[in-house]
Amino acid sequence: MAKDPVRVLVTGAAGQIGYAIVPMIARGAMLGPDQPVILHMLDIEPAAESLNGVKMELIDAAFPLLRGVVATTDVQEACKGVNIAVMVGGFPRKEGMERKDVMSKNVSIYKAQASALEKNAAADVKVLVVANPANTNALILKEFAPSIPEKNITCLTRLDHNRALGQISEKLNVHVGDVKNVIIWGNHSSTQYPDVNHATVTTSGGEKPVRELVANDQWLNTEFITTVQQRGAAIIKARKLSSALSAASSACDHIRDWVLGTPKGSWVSMGVYSDGSYGIQWSIVQGLKIDEFSRGKLDATAQELIEEKSLAHSCLN
Numbered sequence: 001m002a003k004d005p006v007r008v009l010v011t012g013a014a015g016q017i018g019y020a021i022v023p024m025i026a027r028g029a030m031l032g033p034d035q036p037v038i039l040h041m042l043d044i045e046p047a048a049e050s051l052n053g054v055k056m057e058l059i060d061a062a063f064p065l066l067r068g069v070v071a072t073t074d075v076q077e078a079c080k081g082v083n084i085a086v087m088v089g090g091f092p093r094k095e096g097m098e099r100k101d102v103m104s105k106n107v108s109i110y111k112a113q114a115s116a117l118e119k120n121a122a123a124d125v126k127v128l129v130v131a132n133p134a135n136t137n138a139l140i141l142k143e144f145a146p147s148i149p150e151k152n153i154t155c156l157t158r159l160d161h162n163r164a165l166g167q168i169s170e171k172l173n174v175h176v177g178d179v180k181n182v183i184i185w186g187n188h189s190s191t192q193y194p195d196v197n198h199a200t201v202t203t204s205g206g207e208k209p210v211r212e213l214v215a216n217d218q219w220l221n222t223e224f225i226t227t228v229q230q231r232g233a234a235i236i237k238a239r240k241l242s243s244a245l246s247a248a249s250s251a252c253d254h255i256r257d258w259v260l261g262t263p264k265g266s267w268v269s270m271g272v273y274s275d276g277s278y279g280i281q282w283s284i285v286q287g288l289k290i291d292e293f294s295r296g297k298l299d300a301t302a303q304e305l306i307e308e309k310s311l312a313h314s315c316l317n
């Protein structure tokens with residue numbers, strides 16, 4: 001029997017990531033090749049014409065899974081009945097800026113849109129915040145949408161996760177699909193800690209630890225970490241624009257694995273509200289051994305998140 005369509009909201013849909021992600025969703029990259037979708041696209045008034053152009057292109061592409069498109073600048077209309085909300089709307093950072101620098105512009109958007117989601121979205125809406133500062137925007141959204149279960153409000157660290165997989169695959173000259181179980185701890189920022197202590201590579205001789213195969217702790221503890229931490233800035237320097245295709249693709253990965261699950265024995269990274277307990281759709285992997293080096297990195301990125309939280313609240317006062 002044909003499945004009922006799922007309503008997917010993309011905010012900031014006329015922007016770079018929006019333009020990259022809507023065809024991916026319409027092709028089934030987010031929810032699977034047999035799941036029809038209705039796209040809800042939101043942007044602000046100055047981008048209305050451009051948003052309408054994206055809608056025209058979606059129609060022209062004749063995606064069989066696409067059962068409808070709502071393109072609007074009205075946040076209430078955009079949020080009506082949505083099952084998945086991918087929150088991309090906001091301002092990207094430019095060369096030389098830290099993610100914190102876009103804080104005051106973006107957190108107030110998340111406060112306003114939290115209420116619209118709470119009022120209009122499906123009661124079990126799953127929310128992914130992409131716009132920066134992603135973790136703090138997600139926290140603000142959670143605070144101002146108290147009736148959305150906090151387990152359902154997440155932010156994107158999957159791009160960092162995928163970047164870490166990519167760096168290991170390049171270093172070892174192995175297929176990226178054979179590398180798994182890296183972890184991104186903490187903030188989607190330059191204090192994040194990409195951890196390979198539990199990561200493995202599938203080889204013809206079975207699963208081998210990444211640390212054993214790389215056999216270069218010096219590289220793993222320095223250059224590898226800073227490359228992943230600084231990858232967003234490196235893309236901005238190279239493109240003069242922040243990452244878009246990789247962000248869009250990783251956002252699809254995030255929702256797909258959340259909705260459809262990860263294969264047994266493997267995990268992925270997502271920014272979640274941490275309460276230490278197991279959830280219904282996702283669960284936090286427990287019992288991992290954290291060494292002293294990792295502890296220091298975890299504490300630094302946690303401290304930054306605490307500082308961002310109070311900065312965000314001061315922007316809203």
Ligand SMILES: NC(=O)c1ccc[n+]([C@@H]2O[C@H](COP(=O)([O-])OP(=O)(O)OC[C@H]3O[C@@H](n4cnc5c(N)ncnc54)[C@H](O)[C@@H]3O)[C@@H](O)[C@H]2O)c1
Pocket residue numbers: 011012013014015016017018042043044047088089090091092093102109129130131132133134156157159160188242243244247
């Ligand atoms: N978490 C991640 O891994 C990650 C990766 C890449 C980019 N980002 C962030 O994603 C965001 C979007 O990046 P982009 O490159 O697509 O930027 P962009 O400027 O190309 O697009 C953003 C869009 O949001 C729209 N917008 C602004 N305010 C809005 C509002 N109140 N409601 C709805 N739409 C609104 C803009 O009009 C624009 O069309 C930025 O904050 C960027 O830093 C996060």
Ligand SMILES: O=C(O)C[C@H](O)C(=O)O
Pocket residue numbers: 092093099132159231232233235242243
């Ligand atoms: O780094 C940025 O500002 C954009 C994005 O968060 C990224 O990591 O590419």
